[in-house]
Amino acid sequence: MMALVWVIDLVVTVVKVLGGRAEVNPVLRFGMWIAVLCAFGLGLAAVTGLVVLLEHWLDTRVGAA
Structure with a gap:
């Protein structure tokens, strides 16, 4: 949980x-x-x-059917 606080603090600092x-x-x-x-x-x-x-995989799946 403390790591989440550190990450939020880092994000706030970067945004500033x-x-x-x-x-x-x-x-x-x-x-x-x-x-x-x-x-x-x-x-x-x-x-x-x-x-x-994904498009390539779907094309090969449709072509096999």
């Missing part, structure tokens, strides 16, 4: 930094934004790949 409410080096803020955008792109690519695999 990205939102500009915390005084940090602008290079750090820029790097964090790049990391967030890369993570978003990676997630989008993973979902797209899974949809393509």
Whole structure:
């Protein structure tokens, strides 16, 4: 349960930094934004790949019937 509190605290800190409410080096803020955008792109690519695999699997299942 304590780990969940730590994760929530980390998320709040990251949101403060990205939102500009915390005084940090602008290079750090820029790097964090790049990391967030890369993570978003990676997630989008993973979902797209899974949809393509699902479509391929469904096509082979329908063709066998």
